[in-house]
Amino acid sequence: MSNKRVVTATINEETAEFLCEPRQTLLEVLRDSLNLTGTKEGCSNGNCGACTVIMNGHAVVSCLVLGVEAEGAEIQTIEGVSCDGSLNEVQSAFLEGAALQCGICTPGFIMQTEALLAEKSNPTEDDIRFYLAGNLCRCTGYDKIVRAVMAAAEQRQVTTG
């Protein structure tokens, strides 16, 4: 319980300061200290992708990142994806395309999709299946997720010109 450190990071475009033990993961800090429970916990060892967030522009599984590693980082979680209270293109595509069912994997998929689209604005189906292969879904049709990501990419290109 000792040796807690003060960590300062930018989370969803706001400065966040939190106390964290060196052994605590970023996932634990997000969920238990900052109550950002949109980031989900599925396996705690980097194999399900449910806890994916974007850290300094890269998708990471937050269960494999220590909280203290977030010092000075820019982090985006699922709570920071919506724009002005409405769904963005990726979220809308998942909803419209019925690409979610129980929904517990959905935040991870959406964050991984955001990272993909930041890297490739017009991904092929193979790109999507490869890039999102680290995210597990136990009850939805993966096929619908692929379609949703393609629809989101198309819509984002229209939106951003």
Added chain:
Amino acid sequence: MADTKYSWPTREEAQIIGSRRNRLDGMEKSTGAAKYTYDVNLKDQLIARALGSPHAHCTIASIDIKAAEQTPGVVHVEVLRKVGYEIKWQGDLIAVVAAESEAAAAEGVTNVKITYNEMDVFVQDAELELARKAGRTAPAGGKSVTQVEPGDDDDEDEFVEAEIQRLYDASPHKLEGYYGIDAITHCCLEPHGSTVQWKDGKLLAYLSTQNVSGTDEAFATDLDMTSDDVEVRCEYIGGGFGSKFAADYWGVAAARISKETGRPVKFMLSRDQELKNAGNRPSGYLKVRIGADNNGVVQVWDSQHWGTAGVRGGGISQSVIPYVIQPPNYRRKAIGIKTNNGQARAWRAPNHPQACAMTQTAIDDLARVMKKDAFDVFAANLGNVANGKGDVYLAEMKVAAEIIGWKDKYHLHGQGPSKGGVVEGMGLALHMWGGTANSSTCRLVIRSDGSVESSCGTQDLGTGTRTVCAMVLAETFGLDLDDVTVNIGSSKYPMSGASGGSTTVGAVSESHRRAAQDALQILFEKVAGQLSAKPEELVAVNGAIHVAGDKKRMISWKAACSRLGVQSIEVSASHKRGDASPLSNSGVCGVQMAEVAVDTETGVVKIKKFVAVQDQGLVISPKTCESQIYGAVIMGIAAALYEQRISDPATGAFVNAELSDYKLARLGDVGEIIVELYEPESERQRGVIGNGEPPAISPVAAVSNAICNALGVRVPVAPYTPQRVLEALQGRA
């Protein structure tokens, strides 16, 4: 409202039912706002972690929790098993440590000191002779049916033996086969667990459950309180698949710790504990001989199967062998094996997927040895289907065949071209399920401001239950989904049955339609005079109530409701499971076809295309209905190619109880999937039937048959891993 005539609108009349609406909870789920049990954080809560047994079979020799209790941050240690207790599977929970943080709880767990007396283990469920020698087998029932019945003086067993042999010998086409399917786990992405708060003699339990109305009693009994003082909540749940019907001993332990410490407690199983303790599907292995006539119609079936449901033995019920196709003469016998694995729990369509995988593979093999098109052999046997719905199967087979291009692509087993060592094949399978509507009660209020609000103690597993409730209400009142508020997920709402066995959509459709029709009748009586009409002449459509056939004599919904003043309409309506009803039904078919590519050098199987044709009576919400089928197919593909509980024969250890080693299908592993809802008027008029189970049944058999069609040899046991494919090709399977 005894005089209310409950019914569904026709396809032409329906405004909401059957329309492609988005799920109501999509916004919450896609923004991270949805709070699952795992996400509930209560003020001052403790985090609990548990110690599971490292041994699969042992007794507990000693327990020392002093060091655990003295670990910084640890507040309480709850011992679940006593000295002398016999542990029967690896991972069985022994002690729970509650602490100020997850890390402190985990450290506390490492400081619980336990010694064990190890015992012999047995986990080789596929090996019947080994199980017999180990004294682990027990008869699990059987049945014999012959068209020629024994005489009064005949010994029945001797007669059946002779008759089955005679029929087999007389059959122009014979087949002997071995088929199997390994045990898999539920592997819910949200593990089992709860966050509980005991306060002032009452318990609030956020429980990851498929059964909010039926789990309060377990907490109450253990804590010596009444179920009225317990509220179970579950707004969102990250998977259950049949494994989350109970509070479970870990849920009750959390409640006990909360009562003891006076603080809320969150206790979710770790991933390996989830896989070891919280549910698996029984294995099954079957030896069979069948005899068929020249058309491929099976005349006699003679099988013995075995497998395990875990420490209590059991296995696949003999009642579903042979599956769907039930020849006029058959003998089936089941043997259960007790192993040192966690006990099985209900898994989507209990018994059916394994029965399908173990028997419809034999039908396909019959086509192989007869050098016939599998479609024709399955079709030839539709006169002998267990549910008598051969016409529905044939219609669905034709739809599936058209979509997948069966006629153009199909070749006889092993006769397709090899392209660089890759061969392709197609297979099909049939399934059946009940899906009777569960009991359910809906309380409904219509207020003078026009608002509509329902309460029902059901739960939405992600299947779309919440959306279905809203669609039924909106349809009945002529409103849109935004105009109705649906409350579910609490044991304080009127009772609704557990979500299992495809019983929920029928249950909530029943209770919500009944309540809505009752309430609407009352509202019609209030406004009929103003419209110079009788109540029975009125309809509610597009936000208004008007005289049927005369839209000018209308009143808006809001204006109609404003006449209620301070007296809201409040009704409660129920459906009792098993009661005949025009709103719901049971008994569905379903046909699935798979197209695969198999690399004969590596043994890797790829799904190219998969088609699922499914009937489920009246479809309320096509989008969520289709999602259920997509998900079921993917789970089935995972069971066919990847999923497998692997136990070490020497120690009984569940060696792949982490997501790194327990293989699930990933996005790149699943090919094109096409879902077709089979809803001709004859099916629609039957009413609502659940579809959570049926589409999860056929995939393994369909994939197996496609692999066999590609290779010309059977890979007998699922999952059809590269190693097993290569062994089959080398004649070693």
